[in-house]
């Protein structure tokens with residue numbers, strides 16, 4: 001009864017009798033002002049890892065939300081295990097064996113690991129109250145099976161992002177999912193955690209579970225995925241075996257054009273020292289950190305998750321206090337006790353966590369970009385709105401922010417587009433020291449290059465840029481110098497010429 005078409009850019013291949021756990025056909029979904037999905041086909045084989053990729057706003061999350069019952073499609077057909085289904089709501093999707101791990105997790109921070117895993121399962125409720133022990137036993141079994149070493153009674157709030165993700169996987173398994181969707185699972189992970197996640201995914205595969213894997217980190221796809229489907233502007237562009245494709249081909253399908261030189265060249269002479277940090281320490285977190293930054297320079301900070309990079313940047317920005325150490329800006333010692341102090345000194349901070357970035361989710365794009373603090377909000381009454389709009393407009397264009405208009409509320413934008421707005425905000429502030437913490441997390445390849453161009457533009461105009469990143473190619477491709485941190489200390493410093501992934505990892509794992 002079912003017919004399958006495997007497309008590879010125009011070339012039609014028909015495979016019959018294949019073993020699919022899921023087929024989505026002709027899926028169409030319109031939001032006000034946006035055709036998010038236009039007649040999209042997607043299928044999933046049993047036990048395969050199928051990558052779903054595309055630029056920010058291409059429609060990946062929307063497709064997944066239709067599958068998970070969070071959105072209703074306007075048109076289309078969903079077939080699960082050769083049966084046509086009409087997915088009513090998230091609960092129904094769960095019953096059909098579909099589990100989604102979203103970009104933003106759904107765990108309850110102040111409940112324990114095991115409580116989270118069995119939370120909200122109506123059929124377990126009875127058991128839940130009378131038999132905590134049984135639930136704990138089951139959780140333990142699950143975690144052991146996945147080789148996850150986490151204490152059951154631990155609060156989720158105390159877990160790292162990577163650990164939380166593992167709990168999500170365990171939760172999916174506990175619901176007997178046979179289709180697990182991961183929406184950008186590695187965007188918040190370091191190399192070690194990614195390795196662990198990939199191990200977990202391989203275990204899922206061995207159990208015959210199918211995984212839909214969304215990611216903007218293209219390099220990793222060849223390591224983990226069997227096939228790939230590319231969406232562009234709500235259209236299905238291609239489905240293919242990954243092995244049959246190179247990264248460049250994949251990028252071209254994603255962005256619809258060739259994208260040469262992922263790291264644009266920069267020819268900027270270094271100027272005077274603009275920032276110097278001496279002996280900055282915070283008990284148990286940072287130990288005698290000293291480094292400097294010059295005008296026109298991009299300095300990278302590499303290290304594993306938890307090595308102290310973000311804490312250091314938060315200290316520099318006045319978002320966290322430190323006990324010892326001095327900060328000099330243009331040779332003058334300064335005291336930074338709050339973000340306001342930092343902003344006054346010309347420091348800008350683009351943090352890694354977009355939810356806590358101060359994005360006003362229910363306000364329009366335009367406002368989010370142009371208001372960065374209260375002062376400006378007041379000033380806003382007096383400034384030229386038309387000019388402001390023009391600036392916002394040009395940034396939307398430069399960063400390729402996909403939005404129907406400047407008036408669109410930010411919460412309706414895709415994850416990556418929200419991140420671009422955060423960057424746009426600071427670009428408008430004319431800071432002379434800019435700290436980028438994981439600036440391209442969740443951003444598609446094309447937009448990444450735009451961000452790199454913007455960084456180059458900033459240093460060309462005399463700013464100094466600090467870039468924290470877990471993506472080694474990015475750090476190596478963009479930095480003039482790289483500091484490597486481990487356990488709250490700087491364990492190495494490399495120039496762009498000397499740097500390699502191996503060297504960085506060696507310092508990053510130094511005890």
Ligand SMILES: Nc1ncnc2c1ncn2[C@@H]1O[C@H](COP(=O)(O)OP(=O)(O)OP(=O)(O)O)[C@@H](O)[C@H]1O
Pocket residue numbers: 031032034035036054055056057058059060061062063402403412413414415416417442
């Ligand atoms: N609830 C909504 N209301 C209005 N528009 C929406 C809504 N959800 C998504 N959109 C729009 O639909 C399009 C597809 O968004 P989607 O979140 O599926 O993109 P994505 O491929 O997941 O992108 P990213 O890589 O940035 O996560 C975007 O233009 C987005 O702004």
Ligand SMILES: [Mg+2]
Pocket residue numbers: 060061062103183414415416
């Ligand atoms: Mg998304």
